[in-house]
Amino acid sequence: ELKVEQNPLFLSMQEGKNYTIYCNYSTTSDRLYWYRQDPGKSLESLFVLLSNGAVKQEGRLMASLDTKARLSTLHITAAVHDLSATYFCAVDISSGDKLTFGTGTRLAVRP
Amino acid sequence: AAGVIQSPRHLIKEKRETATLKCYPIPRHDTVYWYQQGPGQDPQFLISFYEKMQSDKGSIPDRFSAQQFSDYHSELNMSSLELGDSALYFCASSSGQATNEKLFFGSGTQLSVL
Numbered sequence: 001e002l003k004v005e006q007n008p009l010f011l012s013m014q015e016g017k018n019y020t021i022y023c024n025y026s027t028t029s030d031r032l033y034w035y036r037q038d039p040g041k042s043l044e045s046l047f048v049l050l051s052n053g054a055v056k057q058e059g060r061l062m063a064s065l066d067t068k069a070r071l072s073t074l075h076i077t078a079a080v081h082d083l084s085a086t087y088f089c090a091v092d093i094s095s096g097d098k099l100t101f102g103t104g105t106r107l108a109v110r111p
Numbered sequence: 112a113a114g115v116i117q118s119p120r121h122l123i124k125e126k127r128e129t130a131t132l133k134c135y136p137i138p139r140h141d142t143v144y145w146y147q148q149g150p151g152q153d154p155q156f157l158i159s160f161y162e163k164m165q166s167d168k169g170s171i172p173d174r175f176s177a178q179q180f181s182d183y184h185s186e187l188n189m190s191s192l193e194l195g196d197s198a199l200y201f202c203a204s205s206s207g208q209a210t211n212e213k214l215f216f217g218s219g220t221q222l223s224v225l
Contacts, residue, residue, distance in 0.1 A: 033214065043154070043201065043216040088153060098144070098167045099214065101153035 002027045004091050006102035013079050013109055021105045023072040023089035032072045033090040033099065034063050043088065046074075079109045113138055115204050115217035123223045124192050132187040132220045136204030142166070143185040144214070145177060146201040154201060160185055192224045 003026040013019050023032070034046040047056045049065035049072060056063050060083065062075045072089055086106045090099040116135040124130050136143050142161045146154040147170075156169035160179035171177075174192075179185045189196060203216045 035216075040199070040221070042218045043203075045214065045216075090154075098156050098159060098169065099146075099154075100156070104153050 002091060002093055002100045004089060004100050004102040006087075006089060006105050008105060009103060010106045011108070013076075013107070015080055015109055015111055016078050018078065019076050021074040021076070021087055021089075021107075023074070023102050025070050025072075025089075025091045025100075025102075027070075027091075027093050029067070029070070029091045029093050031092045032065055033092070034061075034072070034074055035088045035090060035101075037086045037088060037104075039086075046087075076107075079107075081109050081111065083107060084109045115202055115215050117200075117202050117217035117220050119220060120218065121221045121223075123225065125225050126192055126194065128192050128224075130189045130192060130222060132189070132200055132202075132222070134185045134187070134202030134204075134217060136183050136185070136202075137215055140204035140206050140215075141183055142205045143179055143183070144203040144205075145171075145185070145187050146203065146216075148199045148201065148219075149195075150198070152198075157187070189222075194224050197222060197224045 005024045032049045035043040037043050047063040052067040054065045060077045065072045086104045088104045089102040118133045144159040145157040148154040157171040158177050159167045163179045174190050177187045199219045201216050201219045203214045
């Protein structure tokens with residue numbers, strides 16, 4: 001059974017600081033996704049990572065994938081309050097977009 | 112750009128009642144997925160359809176059923192509702208079963224069972 005674990009589960013960080021969220025998964029995967037969710041809202045797609053060594057960046061967020069280590073990271077650079085949300089990684093092992101989500105990391109960026 | 116549309120946005124039901132959730136995928140998307148997200152939980156895959164046929168099944172209770180219609184919209188039917196069914200139900204759509212594109216989620220239906 002595929003397990004997807006994120007850490008930390010909760011992250012409180014100061015504006016302007018950098019931090020990394022980690023996503024570990026237990027089975028070889030075709031694709032890994034990162035999503036953002038605001039409270040009570042939908043899942044906003046951030047990145048899809050398809051191959052070992054893939055790195056994608058958008059704004060203050062950068063995601064990477066190491067398929068050998070079964071690890072993905074979401075790095076936050078110079079955090080701002082608008083980044084406060086819950087971030088989920090999700091893994092697809094079926095090539096059919098049946099995603100298994102991680103536990104989520106709740107990020108709070110304080111002034 | 113058109114997104115995945117779900118209705119209703121909010122639904123309040125009592126125990127043992129039935130509920131129907133609707134999902135309209137992005138135009139030209141032929142694959143629909145249903146996910147359930149309990150309070151403070153991560154989304155859990157329920158079921159998916161490709162070209163109107165069930166393509167995969169997850170942790171969907173036997174009390175629930177779903178189908179995809181000829182216009183590709185999908186409905187999730189929930190019967191004998193229980194308190195534990197209270198959750199946010201998301202629909203997502205994609206084009207084809209294997210895609211390199213991001214999976215697009217709707218805004219969700221918040222179901223509250225009293």
